[in-house]
Amino acid sequence: MSRESDMGLAYLESLHICPARDTKEFHAKVSDALGKAVYEQFTKVSGEVASVPGSGKNSAYYAFKNQNEYLNHTISGLWDGDIYRAIVNWLFEHREYFGRDILDIGCDNGILSCFIAKMLPKSQITGIDKCWKAMKVARKTAVCLGLANVKFFTAEAGRYDPSALFDTVISIRTVHENFAVRHSVFPASHCNAVDEASGQLTPYARCMAGHVAPAGNLITIERFDLETNKSGWLRALYEERFSPDSKGCEKITVQEVGVYSTLDACAFVRRGAGQPSQSRLWSGMRGDPLRV
Numbered sequence: 001m002s003r004e005s006d007m008g009l010a011y012l013e014s015l016h017i018c019p020a021r022d023t024k025e026f027h028a029k030v031s032d033a034l035g036k037a038v039y040e041q042f043t044k045v046s047g048e049v050a051s052v053p054g055s056g057k058n059s060a061y062y063a064f065k066n067q068n069e070y071l072n073h074t075i076s077g078l079w080d081g082d083i084y085r086a087i088v089n090w091l092f093e094h095r096e097y098f099g100r101d102i103l104d105i106g107c108d109n110g111i112l113s114c115f116i117a118k119m120l121p122k123s124q125i126t127g128i129d130k131c132w133k134a135m136k137v138a139r140k141t142a143v144c145l146g147l148a149n150v151k152f153f154t155a156e157a158g159r160y161d162p163s164a165l166f167d168t169v170i171s172i173r174t175v176h177e178n179f180a181v182r183h184s185v186f187p188a189s190h191c192n193a194v195d196e197a198s199g200q201l202t203p204y205a206r207c208m209a210g211h212v213a214p215a216g217n218l219i220t221i222e223r224f225d226l227e228t229n230k231s232g233w234l235r236a237l238y239e240e241r242f243s244p245d246s247k248g249c250e251k252i253t254v255q256e257v258g259v260y261s262t263l264d265a266c267a268f269v270r271r272g273a274g275q276p277s278q279s280r281l282w283s284g285m286r287g288d289p290l291r292v
């Protein structure tokens, strides 16, 4: 992709965000930007999160980095900058999937919700996150970008009760935080791992699907550390009558402090009664019989 057509790069430059090339540069720049005392607090909080993967300690990390916009954009920008860039480009290339009223669940600092608002000036975007400090940062980002078509509310997705349904519900990098229990390789019990993942993700899939208007659609962009978790997520949404649209599903390659990985971006459409699934996509999933 040329620099001219790299929408993500231009957007990040407008927010003065530039990702670190590796962890050494990340720590040096965070320390420079925040000063020694705040940097030490940061390493303590992030170290605690890293030591217990998938734990509820994430909320302490989010509260720390969302103390203000500068802290958030420094930490998230240096760590997640290239992820934002790649996701922004995907969102732009798939903008036909977005309707007029859009809900972004787990929007954190609102950097991506604000891009959607900028890209679709005729749409109204609602961003929600359970971290109230993140919502304060997100509102500031929207003001800084001069956006009037995006608003942010503190809410846990399962408890959010808006007055109307949304044409499009999107959620980016939140599924891993909505497992009841996460398994690194094998499930704890002797059941099928996909069944277990799908069972655990059903409440979150149901709550996302529950916010979509009858003719609306759903988009998720996720990193799945295990294929079984991805299959479990797809199955949980399938049970809520959402099937992946083959044109809207793609792997996005991202660089995160020098490490390359992929995210699974997928647009889902609601199946009508009696409508079969897109079996080609389902059967492509390694080792998953998916008896649907």
Ligand SMILES: C[S@@+](CC[C@H](N)C(=O)[O-])C[C@H]1O[C@@H](n2cnc3c(N)ncnc32)[C@H](O)[C@@H]1O
Pocket: 062, 105, 106, 107, 108, 109, 112, 128, 129, 130, 131, 134, 155, 156, 157, 158, 171, 172, 173, 174, 177, 178
């Ligand atoms: C890894 S961050 C991703 C933020 C943003 N979507 C992005 O991709 O830049 C996950 C965010 O989702 C929020 N979150 C996770 N589960 C949630 C839920 N059930 N309800 C509301 N917010 C949630 C967390 O508080 C956190 O801010």
